[in-house]
Amino acid sequence: MKTRVSSLVAVAFGVGACTVGACSDDGTNPHPVPDSGTNIPDGGAPDARVDAGPGADAGPDADAPRKCPPSLPASGAPFGDWDTRFTLAGLTGRDGATPTVHDIARDVDGSLLVAGYFRWAGDLRVDGLARWRNGAWEPGRTNWNGRALGPGGFYAVAVGPSGELALAANVGQSGDPDEIWVDRGKGLEVVGRYMGLARRLAWIDGKLWVGGGVEFENGGPKGLAIWDGAAWSGAKGGDPDSFVFDIVPDDGHVLVAGQFHSIGGVASDLIADWDGTAWSAKYRMAKPEVRVLTLARDPHGTLYAGGLFTLGDENKGSASLAKWNGTKWELAGNGVAFTGGTGVVSHLLPHDGALYVTGCFDHVGGARSSPDRMASAGMAKWDGTKWTSLDDGAKPVSNGWFSSGLCGFEPNPNAVWQMPRQRLGVSGSDVLVGGNFGGAGGVASQSIAVHDGRAWKPAGTAGQGISGKIAAVASAPESCTVYGLAVGTHAGGAPLSSLLVRYDDGAWKAAAPPLPEKTRCNRMAAGKGDAIALACESRAAADHPSLILVRNDGAWSPLVTEELPKIHDIGYAPDGTLWVAGGDGKKAFLAHWEGAKLVPQAGTDAFDGGIYRIAFAPHANDSGYDVLAGGFFKNIGTLAADRIARWNGTAWSALGEGAGGTVVALAATKDAVYVATPNERQPNRKLLARWDGTRWTELATPDNGLPAPFDKTVHTFTSLLALDGGRLVATGSVWPETGGRNAFYFDGAKFSAIAGGVSAISVESVALGADALFVAGTIAEVGEGEKLRPSVGVARIPLAGAVP
Numbered sequence: 112m113k114t115r116v117s118s119l120v121a122v123a124f125g126v127g128a129c130t131v132g133a134c135s136d137d138g139t140n141p142h143p144v145p146d147s148g149t150n151i152p153d154g155g156a157p158d159a160r161v162d163a164g165p166g167a168d169a170g171p172d173a174d175a176p177r178k179c180p181p182s183l184p185a186s187g188a189p190f191g192d193w194d195t196r197f198t199l200a201g202l203t204g205r206d207g208a209t210p211t212v213h214d215i216a217r218d219v220d221g222s223l224l225v226a227g228y229f230r231w232a233g234d235l236r237v238d239g240l241a242r243w244r245n246g247a248w249e250p251g252r253t254n255w256n257g258r259a260l261g262p263g264g265f266y267a268v269a270v271g272p273s274g275e276l277a278l279a280a281n282v283g284q285s286g287d288p289d290e291i292w293v294d295r296g297k298g299l300e301v302v303g304r305y306m307g308l309a310r311r312l313a314w315i316d317g318k319l320w321v322g323g324g325v326e327f328e329n330g331g332p333k334g335l336a337i338w339d340g341a342a343w344s345g346a347k348g349g350d351p352d353s354f355v356f357d358i359v360p361d362d363g364h365v366l367v368a369g370q371f372h373s374i375g376g377v378a379s380d381l382i383a384d385w386d387g388t389a390w391s392a393k394y395r396m397a398k399p400e401v402r403v404l405t406l407a408r409d410p411h412g413t414l415y416a417g418g419l420f421t422l423g424d425e426n427k428g429s430a431s432l433a434k435w436n437g438t439k440w441e442l443a444g445n446g447v448a449f450t451g452g453t454g455v456v457s458h459l460l461p462h463d464g465a466l467y468v469t470g471c472f473d474h475v476g477g478a479r480s481s482p483d484r485m486a487s488a489g490m491a492k493w494d495g496t497k498w499t500s501l502d503d504g505a506k507p508v509s510n511g512w513f514s515s516g517l518c519g520f521e522p523n524p525n526a527v528w529q530m531p532r533q534r535l536g537v538s539g540s541d542v543l544v545g546g547n548f549g550g551a552g553g554v555a556s557q558s559i560a561v562h563d564g565r566a567w568k569p570a571g572t573a574g575q576g577i578s579g580k581i582a583a584v585a586s587a588p589e590s591c592t593v594y595g596l597a598v599g600t601h602a603g604g605a606p607l608s609s610l611l612v613r614y615d616d617g618a619w620k621a622a623a624p625p626l627p628e629k630t631r632c633n634r635m636a637a638g639k640g641d642a643i644a645l646a647c648e649s650r651a652a653a654d655h656p657s658l659i660l661v662r663n664d665g666a667w668s669p670l671v672t673e674e675l676p677k678i679h680d681i682g683y684a685p686d687g688t689l690w691v692a693g694g695d696g697k698k699a700f701l702a703h704w705e706g707a708k709l710v711p712q713a714g715t716d717a718f719d720g721g722i723y724r725i726a727f728a729p730h731a732n733d734s735g736y737d738v739l740a741g742g743f744f745k746n747i748g749t750l751a752a753d754r755i756a757r758w759n760g761t762a763w764s765a766l767g768e769g770a771g772g773t774v775v776a777l778a779a780t781k782d783a784v785y786v787a788t789p790n791e792r793q794p795n796r797k798l799l800a801r802w803d804g805t806r807w808t809e810l811a812t813p814d815n816g817l818p819a820p821f822d823k824t825v826h827t828f829t830s831l832l833a834l835d836g837g838r839l840v841a842t843g844s845v846w847p848e849t850g851g852r853n854a855f856y857f858d859g860a861k862f863s864a865i866a867g868g869v870s871a872i873s874v875e876s877v878a879l880g881a882d883a884l885f886v887a888g889t890i891a892e893v894g895e896g897e898k899l900r901p902s903v904g905v906a907r908i909p910l911a912g913a914v915p
Contacts, residue, residue: 212545577904741774
């Protein structure tokens with residue numbers, strides 16, 4: 112996708128998402144979503160305790176009859192269609208870059224057209240152009256006249272006085288031109304092609320004005336282009352020497368603002384005036400600054416400018432908002448600030464007697480020393496005398512996509528298209544703000560939110576999606592209750608009072624109190640009696656010590672108080688015993704809970720590397736189980752055991768020639784052991800293989816129905832669910848050259864994508880409940896083709912024949 116990766120910034124792909132100011136200027140350092148200890152407090156009654164070993168609490172509906180574990184059909188597809196309820200309020204989209212609203216325009220009927228990079232409004236497909244009417248979403252347009260919608264959506268939209276529509280459409284791949292689409296009542300037509308990025312469209316006196324970092328093909332205009340209905344022309348007298356970011360009709364004149372220093376052959380820093388005949392510099396900034404992004408007159412007629420500027424050395428700590436006093440520009444309201452410097456204003460909108468201001472800032476009213484300084488996370492209102500903060504930032508909302516973290520103060524002007532808040536619009540008495548954020552004022556509403564003059568509201572109706580993600584899921588072996596470890600702030604649009612949740616009666620519900628402060632957890636296990644244990648680390652100490660938390664008496668308790676090595680995995684064995692595994696590149700750790708203490712496993716001190724995953728293989732006669740350990744090690748004393756070993760209650764043994772790479776996923780049944788490794792340039796690594804007690808068999812092959820990886824991707828399975836009969840559910844980062852992605856079912860002979868697969872940045876965990884399979888991770892969509900659907904942060908698919 113051209114503009115998302117090459118023309119804007121390279122998005123860094125790793126777990127989590129950047130927040131403003133947390134990334135480098137080029138946006139390449141991902142910032143994780145909030146730690147598991149970052150909770151919005153609000154009740155959440157814990158379950159009552161059942162004495163069933165460490166971590167045991169009673170699950171919901173303990174007396175209700177449930178078939179657990181469920182029986183899957185011996186042949187055919189064991190699953191139905193993906194559950195469609197896991198959506199968010201606002202606008203969502205593909206996996207990868209955060210869904211983004213770039214522009215908002217009022218249509219002639221009073222509804223708002225919202226343009227950007229997104230695909231869904233709830234479960235309604237809107238493909239980059241959505242209509243907000245009477246508090247609900249509609250498709251922005253249903254008739255595209257055969258035009259193919261591009262992967263990047265739309266960068267700008269404008270509606271003329273007679274309903275003329277104009278769109279800046281991203282239609283090409285890297286190196287291809289984008290297009291200007293126009294409908295003047297006779298159907299959609301392509302009227303221009305350009306390279307670069309369009310920022311603003313405006314219909315003025317029957318002509319379409321286009322501004323941005325654009326360069327029209329065949330030697331056409333740059334920076335600013337005007338279409339008269341038949342041909343394109345540039346700024347009379349000469350193109351601007353840099354980007355144009357705003358175009359505003361102004362009482363018979365046209366004002367343009369941007370990053371230019373000359374236009375039409377006239378020296379005019381950042382702002383210029385067109386009177387219909389010539390350009391003038393009457394509104395130019397007195398000192399060349401960085402960029403002006405927006406111009407607007409307040410309800411009293413005063414002209415304001417917003418962007419990135421300081422108006423001199425005396426106010427570098429807070430600026431970027433100015434008003435024209437009739438002679439020159441002066442700082443308005445002491446400006447906006449971001450951390451230790453000036454913030455950025457992306458849009459100004461007059462409404463209800465005031466000027467609404469949005470952008471990238473965390474305070475308004477002055478620098479750190481100002482007594483009038485007020486916390487404001489990118490949304491505020493200025494009435495000409497005083498500020499009103501519309502979001503103090505005290506309750507941030509997680510975003511489950513990757514965001515560049517660019518603020519708009521970066522040297523590259525393309526950063527403007529990645530700002531968290533980009534555009535405002537008015538619908539009746541409501542003000543909408545769009546950009547690429549998780550919500551506003553503690554209200555979850557992806558990429559667009561509504562302020563009704565008193566409080567924030569979601570833009571649309573929330574489903575059961577996650578603002579953030581479910582990092583791990585586990586199913587209790589007796590009740591089949593599915594638990595999730597949430598890394599985020601909201602589930603189903605409601606604040607998470609606990610990051611341990613359970614899926615109950617079609618919704619996520621708190622399953623425990625909040626975790627201890629500054630605690631981050633990444634592995635979870637569920638045992639008998641709905642026992643729950645978490646592998647965590649404490650961020651309260653500089654060395655981030657590991658700890659195991661168990662759920663007892665409605666509270667979290669550390670399993671032990673002594674110092675633990677790095678913990679990588681935990682699990683409950685079939686008999687209810689809790690096992691803990693970890694270590695580093697030189698030493699392993701494996702222990703089990705016995706009586707009232709954690710007992711190290713015999714022989715583990717001979718490992719020459721850590722253990723990353725554990726699993727349990729029940730004996731054929733159900734008399735016990737073996738423990739499987741996979742990880743970084745290659746030897747156990749004199750025993751060669753390449754990354755995988757088995758403890759039978761007496762001694763460790765190797766499994767043939769071993770895994771051939773670090774074990775990142777491990778599962779076992781009575782009959783087989785399954786192992787997956789990443790691409791570590793190991794020629795003999797097991798991508799996804801089965802050990803039958805005698806030999807290894809590679810399963811993940813084209814002959815077994817799994818196509819080769821797409822382009823330069825690499826198949827990596829990170830979670831395995833072993834079923835009887837040689838069947839397997841395998842999830843991870845798996846993008847075949849054909850077919851669905853990331854979630855697969857192996858029927859003992861062939862792989863198939865589960866109901867078209869899962870589109871996700873990462874699929875991290877899988878669990879089987881009483882009537883459905885749950886897939887957890889940084890998920891955006893499920894299915895493919897006509898059955899493509901949004902499913903954010905987690906996905907659920909009922910078993911064949913089960914009620915959705």
